[in-house]
Amino acid sequence: MALNVKPTRSELIGLKKRIGLSQRGYKLLKMKRDGLILEFFKVLAEAKDLKNELAEKYARAQKMISIAETVEGTIGVKEAAMSASENPEIQLKSKNIMGVVVPNIESHRVKKALNERGYGVIGTSAVIDEAADAFEDLVECIITSAELDTTMKRLLDEIEGTKRRVNALEFKVIPELIEARDFIKMRLDEMEREELTRLKRTKGKSSAKEEAAA
Secondary structure (H helix, E strand, O other): OOOOOOHHHHHHHHHHHHHHHHHHHHHHHHHHHHHHHHHHHHHHHHHHHHHHHHHHHHHHHHHHHHHHHHHHHHHHHHHHHHOOOOOOOOEEEEEEEEOEEEEEEEOOOOOOOOOHHHOOOOOOOOHHHHHHHEEEEEEHHHHHHHHHHHHHHHHHHHHHHHHHHHHHHHHHHHHHHHHHHHHHHHHHHHHHHHHOOOOOHHHHHHHHHHHOOO
């Protein structure tokens, strides 16, 4: 930081204000960072539970499709799958977590009633329905998992950015401002002492001239 060799009181006051603002900003950023970390661990715990659930639902879906193919045959299962008249819909919205915009995914028509799946109920066995149920559950779980994964990534990015700003203020900006303040204060004190000394000398010389004239 470039410093004036002959600083002024206004520069010192300006630096003190900047230090105060930087310290308040530092405290606010630390609070934000700590809050984001807490939110991240909440989402992480939810994501871990969901990963286990996702694995279970995937295993069940694979099991049910194998049973369905055994009972109905591969062609029968494909025909049932191809008869679906309505596809699932996903609506991507957003929500705010401590200033971080994260996704809020809403799914529609993933879970369907028997009469909404398109294939004839009479012409198929119950294993087709069970396989469809299993895969619909799996798809819903995948959608939720994608939402949580993206949320964690965005929270992590914001945490890292906030940590960098906190560290910059703590270890660079604030120390440099304090160093500049202390230097200016020291120089002003020196200048005042020099001025007092000069005034004393001037006063002494004036007194000496007056005495000599008398």
